[in-house]
Amino acid sequence: MIAQALSCVCVFPVVVFLAAALTLVALYMRKTYSYWESRGVRGPKPFWFIGNMYPRLRATQSMSEYDQVMYENHGGKMYCGYYEFMNPCLMVGHPELLKHVMVKDFDHFTDRSFVTFNEPVMDHMLLGLKGGMWKAVRSVMTPTFSSGKIKQTLQLVKDCARNLSTYFEQELDKRSSFEMKEVYGMFTMDTIASIAFGVSSDSLNNTQNEFSAAAAQFFSPMPKWKRPFMFLQFLWPHIAKKLHLNVINRTPIQFFSKVVADTMRYRIENKLRRSDFLQLLLDAQQQEATNNNKTPDASPSKKVSEQVLTELVITAQCVLFYIAGYDTTATTLSFVSYCLALHPGVQQRCMDEVERVLAAHEGEITYEALTEMTYLDMVFAETLRLYPPAPRVDRTVTKPFTLPGTDLTLRKGMKVTIPIYSIHRDPNHYPEPNKFDPERFSPENKSSRSQMVYLPFGSGPRNCIGMRFALMEAKVAIVYLLQDFAFIPSKKTQVPITIEKRSGLLKAQDGVWVRLAKRS
Known part of the structure; x- marks a missing residue:
């Protein structure tokens, strides 16, 4: 009896402590998840600890489907509140509000909610830089993406596009149907290797080269055991930073960094030049150093601190060029081919325009010729509306x-999301939104819509800096192919396309299959 009494006495404080702890947790959760409700903001009902992330954690919805539910059902067409785990976030979909967030009041929204990787190269990419550092790097890099500078890289893109056309011609002896994303991925890899890293990878003919191997490593799915650590980086980046947590595969980053460093050193030592992105950055670095030295009262230490384009920053932008350009441009090209295959009348009109414009330019694909292909530009715009990468x-x-x-x-540090896919498929902006119709982007129709309802490259000061180059690269590839081939649906062509649910980007679950036929 005494033992039982003592046991009860010992257990009672533990029970009281647990009850108090659970009560405090419940009160904290109640307060956390009443953030939007207390402010009169609509949104989906959250669950403790995971907020509204269940469909993404379990991959029951793609990112586009996830956003579409909030956009259509919870007020996202204007704005709605939701929770990424325990963090309140706001989705904004109304064009006028988007104009404030992305353009007019940009000084209140200068950063992206990009994860900290705790890897120097990844953390110095323009995409994730914040505040003054982002502004400094962006201002130095912007001139390298001007129309004049992009023209300098055109010949290198044409060389890769010619190889792409040759590849298809050779492969047609063995097969006629292709998974277009895979093939275009080899093309964009070759283009970026040439333009961002100054080397020839030729992955169309040699899939075992170092660049292909590095790409396979970089874009391979993350092991399951690493995923909780990735969520920690998103949820509490300051803690992840203190713990030096890094879940990405460093091997391909080290490979790319070495390629850039070796190429830079070789060019500087041998005074060599090449019309590529890396050379443009080297020129910008030299110009920056010259401008700093012209400052009469600048001490040596101040000059060093003002140097923006260091070797690390240049390497990071080359890696970013690769990451951003490899996948998204290949995705765009695959969907353009898909749309042309399903709409032969549109494809024929593109072919006629290509022939007409090139005839006026002595058969040469020039930058000016590409700008004159207005219908092809409309086709690309409509494809990017339906399938924004x-x-x-x-x-x-x-x-x-x-x-x-x-x-x-909105408080400092809050995340604001812009549902591009849902805005692009809103019937209020685009009647019959699921229909492929390039005429939506005729000059007359474009002028009747807000610019904020077409956002494949974002908008405002933080839009995609490589937009012009990406479109030029993709158009050169399609122009080369349309001269020799026709895109035709195959037995594997999926209508409609099923979107991959696990990826944060827009990808076809079973690939984009199209048949190619040689034009007579």
Whole structure:
């Protein structure tokens, strides 16, 4: 009896402590998940600890489907609140509000909510830089993506596109149907290797080369055991940074870094030049150093601190060029081929335009010739409307901001998401939104819509810096192919396309299959 009494006495404080702890947790969760409700903001009902992330954690919905539910059912067409685990986030879909977030009041939304990788090269990419560092690197890099500078890389892109056409011609003796994303991925890899790294990878003919191997490593699925650590990086980046947590595969990063460093050193030592992206960055670095030296009162230490384009920063932008350009451009090309295959009348009109424009330029694909292919540009725009490679973008609130026309104030550090895919498929902006119709992007139709309802490259100061180059590269490839081949649906062509659910980018679950036929 005494033992039982003592046992009860010992257990009682533990029970009280656990009850108190659970009560505190419950109160904390209640307060956390009442953030939007207390402010009168609509949104889906959250679950403790995971918020509204269950469909993404279990991959029951693709990113585009996930956003579509909030856009259609929870007020996202204007704005709605949701929770990424325990962090309140705001989805904004109304064009006028988007104009404030992305353009007019950009100084309140200068950063992206990009994860900290704790890897120097990855953390110095323009995509994830923040504040003054982002502004400095962006201002130095912007001139390298001007029309004049992009023209300098055209011949290198044409060389790779010619190899692509040759590849298809040789392969047609063995097969007629292709998974287009895979083939275009080899083309974009060769293009980026040539333009960003200054080397020839020729992955169309040699799939075992070093660049192909590095790409396979970089884009391979993350092991399951690493995924919880990745979520930790997203949820509590400051903790991940202190713990030096890094879940990415460093091997391909080290490979790319070595290629850039060796190429830079070789060119500087031998005073060699090449019309590529790396050379443009080297020239910008030299110009920056010259401008710094012209400052009469600048001490040596100040000059070093003002140097933006260091070797690390240049390497990071070359890696970013690879990451951003390899997958998204290949995806765009595969969907353009798919849309042309399903719409032979549109494809024929593109072929006629290509022949007409090239005849006026003595058969040569020039930068000016590409700009004159207005219908082809409409086809690309409509494809990117239906299949934007990035179905959403985001901004981070860097200064408190009150949404115009509301009393809702967004606090510093909050994430704002922009559902590009859902905006592009909104019938209020695009009647019959699932229909492929390039005429939507005729000059007359474009002028009747807000610019904020077409966002495949984002908008405002933080839009995609490589937009011009990506479109030029993709158009050169399609122009080369349309001269010799026709795109035709195959038995494997999926209508409609099923979107991969695990990826954050827009990808076809079973690939984009199209048949090619040699034009007579």
